[in-house]
Amino acid sequence: MPPTQIKGASILATNLIKSYCLKEQFKDARRLFDEIPERDVVAWTSMISGYTSGGRNTQAWTMFCDMKKEDVQLNAFTVSSVLKACKGMGVVSCGSMVHGLAVKNGVDGNMYVQNALMDMYATCSAGMSEACMVFEMISVKNDVSWTTMIASYTHKGDGYAALKVFKRMVQEEAELNSYTYSITIRACASIGSYTYGQQIHAAVGKHGFGSDPPVGNSLVDMYCRCGKVSEAYRYFHEMPERDLITWNTMISGFERSGSDGSLQLFSQLSSEVLHPNCFTFTSVVASCANLAVLHCGRQIHAVIVRRGLDGNVALANAFIDMYAKCGSIADSRRIFDEMPSRDVISWTSIMNGYGSHGYADEAIRLFGEMVHCGVKPDQLVFMGLISACSHSGLVDDGLKYFHFMWNNYNIKPNQEIYGCVVDLLGRAGRVTEAYELTVTMPFEPDKLVWGALLGACKAHRNSYIGRLAANKILDLRPNGAETYVMLSNIYASDGRWGEFAEMRKLMRGTCSKKVAGRSWIEVRNQVYNFVVGEKLGPNIELVYEELETLIQHMKEVGYVPDLECCIEDFEAVA
DNA sequence: GTAGGGTTAG
Structure with a gap:
């Protein structure tokens, strides 16, 4: 074939590779690629980027290594594509090697390469220092550079830093687009800042991004996470267009707030053209768990099996939790045992289930099995384990795991775990130790911790510490009727009727009525x-x-x- | 003919 025809055939093949990859027909794409007689950098790059866009990051990386072996000169397109693969694999060593090659080949000044480098470093390394270094090196940052920085901080859980970058972006008069807005709204949601969220909502309207679906969806989510579910619902109705994510976000928002609005919205969804997916079902099942509507949960389970969605891990996890919370732990176990693959949440859910049913020994046994399977426990696993021990009176086991997480897994216990340990000691009657832990923990104890201690004082009749705890709670929440009730009951069980009457009097004067337990x-x-x-x-x-x-x-x-x-x-x- | 950042599930 003459050179011009070879070139033409190569261009045709490259186009075909792209369309095969878009249709996820990777084998056909690869077969075609292998048949190209003279593969140029464009052919290699389209194969690499075809793999990454379909989530086949390891294959993309192998492809890149093969390309290097064949001494094909890379360009900026290749580098930014393979950096995306490094990001997907989460391997910073691969990414920094590509960084080195980018410098060597003189493409590290390319905007796409710089933005991809930032994204890769932010995703693959523990901190943000390398990403920041690349960011500051970019002399003229574009909207993608800014948005990548905001997204990186947000995904790392530092919403405040993300908002700081956004502020700087506005000050430097960079162009704000719908991508910037949706992620910045997510940053507000992550820190629960209604004030910032509202300000950004106003800016969204002013700049005409109100009809962009991801922006609108982020707003619904932000209002829900800031505890403004009715405002979220109002906005949901005002939205010009609602996609499945909008519905899922609202259903999930209702679910987290404990409202049965989630189930109502779910039934309304059936009259729309949209079809519920795994996200929808996961939230709806979680709602069945919170509202303890077993019959409803079972019906949905039947639908899931019929639709062949029972292989979804997050959904199976939701069912484990639902059955346990509805009292049917045997069903939870059956689902857990039948799962072809499990994640750390599956283990946590089944352990929590056993813990709340009073079977701490089984939770402990499962913990051992989990570690044996090579699943790395996280904070929530230990929280479940310690709380299981707490409800079964296994104080020493609970304390053992409290120290274990710290010493063997280098996981710093958070405030909630300290609260759990206070509860563990308190329930078992070791009230003085519980008190000592409360005043020495590296956090300012909140009303939940003091509440656990107060509960222990009531159960074990320690009116001295009980009074201390109750006063602390009243400092934090002066009108809490339940605290007065608890304290007065402590006095009553001590036979101190004068102080009992005093409390009741105080309560009538200052408190709103105690919400009766249902x-x-x-x-x-x-x-x-x-x-x-x-x-x-x-x-x-x-x-x-x-x-x-x-x-x-x-x-x-x-x-x-x-x-x-x-x-x-x-x-x-x- | 090859490359980019965003929204929903413990």
Whole structure:
């Protein structure tokens, strides 16, 4: 073939490679590539980028290595494509090697290369120093450079740093586009800043990005994460266009706030042209777990199996959690055992399930199995494990894992874990130790920690520390009726009726009414929830029948009601 | 003929 025809055939092949990769027909693309007689840098690069855009990062990397072996001169297109593969593999050593090659070949001044380098360093290294170094070296930063920096900080969990970059971007009068807005809104959401979120929302409207779907979706998510679910819902209705992510975001927002709006919205989704996906189902199943509607969860499970979505790990994890929270731990276990692959969340969910059912020994056994399988435990695993020990009274085991996470896994316990350990010690009656841990922990104890301690003081009748804890909680939340109730009950159980009466008087003067604890029961696929003495609907006799059966079971296993708690209930109802 | 940053699931 004459040289011009070879060139023409090569261009045709390159175009075909691209279209095969877009259709995810990688084998056909590769076969074609292998048949090109003189493969130039463009052919190599399209094969590399074809692989990365389909998520085949390792294959893209191997391709790049082969290209080097054949001494094909790389260009800026090649470098930015292969950097994306390094980012996908999460291997910084590969990325920095490519960085070196970029310098050697004189393409490190190319904007695409610089932006890809930043992105790779930010994703693959622990900190942001290398990404920042590249960023500061860029003399004229474009919108992608800025957005990449904001996205990197946000994905690393530092929303404040992300907003600082955004502020600098505005000061330097760089061009803001829809990509910048969606990620900056995400940064506001990650730090729960309603104030910044609102300001950015105003700017979105002013600059005409209000109809961009990712921007709108980020706004819905931001309002939800800032605790403004009704505002999110209002905006959801105002949106000119809603895609599946919009619906999923709103459903998930309702789910996290504990509202059954998630289930209502899910049923409305069926009258739209959109079809629910794994994200939708995961949130809906989580809602079934929170609302303890087992029959609903089971129905969705049947749909999932029919649609062949039961291989999705996140969804299976949600089912493990749902069945456990609805009291059906055997179903949780069955799903866990049948999963072809599990992630750390699967292990956490099943361990939490056993823990909340009082089977700490099984949670501990699963922890051992998990480590044996090579899954690295994280903070939440230890949290589940310690709380399982706490609910089963396995204090020494709980303390062992508290030290274990620190010494063997180098995981610093967060405030919540300290709270969990305070609870562990307190429940077991080691109230003084719990108090000592509370005042020595490296965090300012919050009302949850003091609350756990107060609960322990009530259960183990330690009125001295109980008073201290209650006063701390009242400093943090002066109108908390439940704290007064707890404290007065501590006095009551000590027989200190004068102080009891004093507390009740104080409470009436300063507090809003204590929100009465609600009970719920599921009878024949219907969930009934009620407070003491409340009149229920037409099927009340079914509920009472079921309650009688439950009480009978409890008596048989030796349950003795704690009548001291009745003081609280009378007060709540009165 | 080859390259870019964004939104939903513990």
